[in-house]
Every structure is written in C-alpha cells, then in structure tokens.
Amino acid sequence: MAKNGLGRVPAIPMSARHMSYWDMFATWVGANANNGTWYIGGVIAACGFLTASTTLIVTGIISYLLLAAASYMGYKTGLTAMTLTRASFGLRGSLLPSVINLVQFIGWAAVNTFIAATSMSYLFHDLFGWPVYGKPGGTMGLAVGIIVMSIFHL
Structure with missing residues (x-):
C-alpha cells in the first residue's frame, strides 16, 4: 500500500484505472440530475420564472464546480472522497x-x-x-x- 499522508490507504495507480476524469465528472453530474432534483426544480418554479431561473443557474454552476473539483481530486490522487476527508x-x-x-x-x-x-x-x-x-x-x-x-x- 502506498503511504500518502492519509493513513495506509491504497491509492489506485493510473495504470489500473479504467475511467477518465471526464467519466468521473459525468458520473457525478448524472447522479445529481435526477427526479429528486427535477421535483425540487418544480417547487422552485413557483417562485416565478426569473427568480427560479436565476436561482437554478447560480446554484447549478456552484454545485457543478464543487462536483468537478471533488471528482478532479479523486482522479488525481486515486482516492475516494471519504478517504480525502482524512486530510x-x-x-x-x-x-x-x-x-x-x-x-x-x-x-x-x-x-x-x-x-x-x-x-x-x-x-x-x-x-x-x-x-x-x-x-x-x-x-x-x-x-x-x-x-x-x-x-x-x-
């Protein structure tokens, strides 16, 4: 096991990975574009078109930037998100x-x-x-x- 400062957690080496950064990003985006999100979007729509659209665009950008950062960290280190919390x-x-x-x-x-x-x-x-x-x-x-x-x- 590789010692990485986060305990003795095996990092997955690049040669053993079968998913790219894009695959990881798409996985997490897909996991968050689902019927629960659509329902919440429908509830937010009651705020009116301009307010709802602005809210969804701003929160969507923030959410997907955070998802991109988390997926990039996992991709670069070969560690799971919960292992990364050890730091x-x-x-x-x-x-x-x-x-x-x-x-x-x-x-x-x-x-x-x-x-x-x-x-x-x-x-x-x-x-x-x-x-x-x-x-x-x-x-x-x-x-x-x-x-x-x-x-x-x-």
Whole structure:
C-alpha cells in the first residue's frame, strides 16, 4: 500500500484505472440530475420564472464546480472522497463524514425512489385506471412504482 499522508490507504495507480476524469465528472453530474432534483426544480418554479431561473443557474454552476473539483481530486490522487476527508479531519475524525455520507446516500435514494414511484402511480392511473397514490387504493401503484424504480436504480 502506498503511504500518502492519509493513513495506509491504497491509492489506485493510473495504470489500473479504467475511467477518465471526464467519466468521473459525468458520473457525478448524472447522479445529481435526477427526479429528486427535477421535483425540487418544480417547487422552485413557483417562485416565478426569473427568480427560479436565476436561482437554478447560480446554484447549478456552484454545485457543478464543487462536483468537478471533488471528482478532479479523486482522479488525481486515486482516492475516494471519504478517504480525502482524512486530510482535514484525521483518521478518526473522518468517520463522521463517512457515516453522514452513508446515511445521505441511503436517504437520497429513498427520496428519489419515492418521488419517482409517486409519479409512476399517476402513469399507472392513466394506463390501467389504478387509483393514484394518496387516494383510497393508491398504495398498490406506489408499491409497484417502488419495485420498478428500485430495479432501475440497481
């Protein structure tokens, strides 16, 4: 294992990597351009076209610059994002960001699945006449939507 000042963490050498910087950047951008983001965008749209557009453009630029920086750091060092937190927090201190990251990933996947499954209940209503989620009997469409979206997420 290469000693890199962040504990004894194996850095992946360039010769063993199969993804480019662009691949890593596209992965993270794709992970953040999803139905949860679209839902939040729809909520922000209630602020009016100019306010919503300005907000989305400014926050989008800031978010994607941070994603680009994080993906570049991982690409250059061959280390994971949570391993990189060791430089700031130390070996034991990096456990907290790691646990927060784990909970956030589980929660974000759950939120995205729920939002997509709710949307699918409306599709099932139009296609099969099933009640939409939130109406009596609408739980079936939600459950089927959760199963379908969970398969898509995998």
